Amino acid sequence: MDIELTEELHRIGERARSASRILGLASSDEKNRALLAMANQLLEDAPGILAANALDLAAGEQAGLSDSMLDRLRLDRVRLESMAEGIRVAASLPDPVGITLTEWKKENGLDFQKISVPIGVIGIIYESRPNVTSDAAILCLKAGNAVILRGGSEAIHSNRAIASSLQVGTCRAGLPEASIQLVQVTDREAVRLLCGMEKHLDCIIPRGGKGLIETVSLHARMPVIKHYDGICSVYVDAGADLEMARSILLNAKCQRPGVCNAIETLLLNRAIAPTFLSEGILSLLERGVELRCDKESLGLIPESIMVEHASLLKEAVEEDFRTEFLSLILALRIVDSVDEAIDHIESHGSHHSDSIVTEDAKVAERFLRGVDSATVYWNASTRFTDGSEFGFGCEIGISTDKLHARGPMGLQELTSYKYLIRGSGQVR
């Protein structure tokens, strides 16, 4: 164990705890003023931030990062403007803290009030994209939480520049500098040490690949809100409007195949399978979607389509139905009924987002109740699982956990609650 690093992280933790107590009692005005100061500071510091980003990009190129990795790393004026705009939007949203969630009075005269409060200190562990530094920090601050950020090594110069700019903004508005702190050490040891700091951190949110999330889950002594994989499905029922099914599938698979709310599995009811497999799938194939079909469905695809799209039509293996492809690949299976579809989703899916296409309201309700996922759709694309599409105004991620927060997480999900009880001398 690295003693110096341990001590440094504990100092960061203590500073965050102190800052969180001031932030937790800050008024909406104070917090919003700080947010606007942060947005201004970020733009004022743009040249320095872009210079820092250039260092990261150069190092990334030298290290042979892929083009898509480099693109996620890259900052420019437009991206900085959009980060600043994100901060201004956060300032305009209602304060999630201090809201009376419920209140009641007991016969003994005690007044109970349940109000929302900040969680306290939140750790965000993330990879590559430097805009997370700003997005995560501002949402935590708006909800009255101090944040400890630990970004990836590939973005360390950009993250330092952004974090220090945000800190200047925070200080200018009179809130503690330690409201936002960036861990300067980017190796895995820092993650493991943070995971053991349950006295200082009330919660950790890992954002990144499976490896990172598994490391955090394994080591964390405090609650973790995971943003895991999305193995999402669309079930096309016997009672589906096939044109609607075609359009939803195209959107859910192709609009942005690399994101968690895109689908990986298509379940077809046996009754409509022949029709769909001779017409509906053409749109998918024409968009270059590779279909991994179970034996039965493969047998139902007309010879002409088989020939024309030979390279895109393959027989599925069991593992395909448990895989998040994150690319233009779709596993396809025929099922007998909505119940079989539910069973498949429950045993193969990741409880993220699933959709049924049908005109039959009874079947739809069965699906909506029976599928235990964060978001369950009827006649809509799974791509709507997103804080802004939900109307939250912002998003810190999409929780695949069932406790505390599930699905898109906005400001409300960054709060806890407490009970205030007012009496006149009551004893038990």
Add this chain to the structure above:
Amino acid sequence: MDIELTEELHRIGERARSASRILGLASSDEKNRALLAMANQLLEDAPGILAANALDLAAGEQAGLSDSMLDRLRLDRVRLESMAEGIRVAASLPDPVGITLTEWKKENGLDFQKISVPIGVIGIIYESRPNVTSDAAILCLKAGNAVILRGGSEAIHSNRAIASSLQVGTCRAGLPEASIQLVQVTDREAVRLLCGMEKHLDCIIPRGGKGLIETVSLHARMPVIKHYDGICSVYVDAGADLEMARSILLNAKCQRPGVCNAIETLLLNRAIAPTFLSEGILSLLERGVELRCDKESLGLIPESIMVEHASLLKEAVEEDFRTEFLSLILALRIVDSVDEAIDHIESHGSHHSDSIVTEDAKVAERFLRGVDSATVYWNASTRFTDGSEFGFGCEIGISTDKLHARGPMGLQELTSYKYLIRGSGQVR
């Protein structure tokens, strides 16, 4: 690692998962019918349960368990009746599942509905008291969750008899037997293995001593809802009604000193310290409360009281302000202001329950906002932190965590939520 035990626990986990899917969709009627059948079965099986309990008691006596441990272990007709009555009360409570928490419509026509759903499979790890077997099982079932119970070795015969009786009741009402399962192995290895079964268990609730809770926190791969210690305080402000303060202190310290919502610390405002220390403390001393006082307060106690109660008046050491005595001992400190009281509580307390006694509404509000505890009182005893005192009708425990559930946990806190989204073909 014990392979046989691992396999057995995984079988239990799989059975629980299957049962949870049926329970999650069960109607309120089905669940309530099962609960009433369980209450009847428990009473019908009373002779067998009491015989099993006698075995545990005999073993406990032989093992030299303390009288209070033996008392917690002991069952009799009255206690069984009260367990059955607890089950009937649970049946009469409103179903916490399927409640629309919020709903809204977006301009694109999508209908959003956020509804409460069961958590899934809950593990309860507890010690000694066999009534927890019944209490925990029925609350989980009422909220649509399958439960895996792992009680202490000292109550194993009683727990087996109770669990099997509850299972018979569940089956009679047509719900899965595996809704309630008891782990038959009571060594620590079983706890560690359960903690690694994140695929099968959605959440673990440890109830018991610090050692148990720490083991579970250390090993658990799934969310843990902890029911940790209660280092609770009363702050008597300069503006306090001293007679009210006396009565609240007496209740909060003496009514049941061994429970988590009893107080361990008394903070006195300097302005009222001389008066309180020469009058108010007498009631506490007469009830046999040992006071561990900071230097200043010790100096303010009149000589006559010092002499008469010499054995109960000691100088405090720093550790006393961080200790859950669970007995008639109270640490006492003088503070300058409500802010110093808040600081003390934030740095020494366990964020459970704290109370201010004052007639000054402004000071009280400062305390209510500033103290970051699950329940914060104004002019009332901390002893009200309890599910039934809150009006929840029942309680699975008191969470000292800030995520998912905080403070007394009733049925609502045993649920999660999901979003149902109904559309007409919307794509993004």
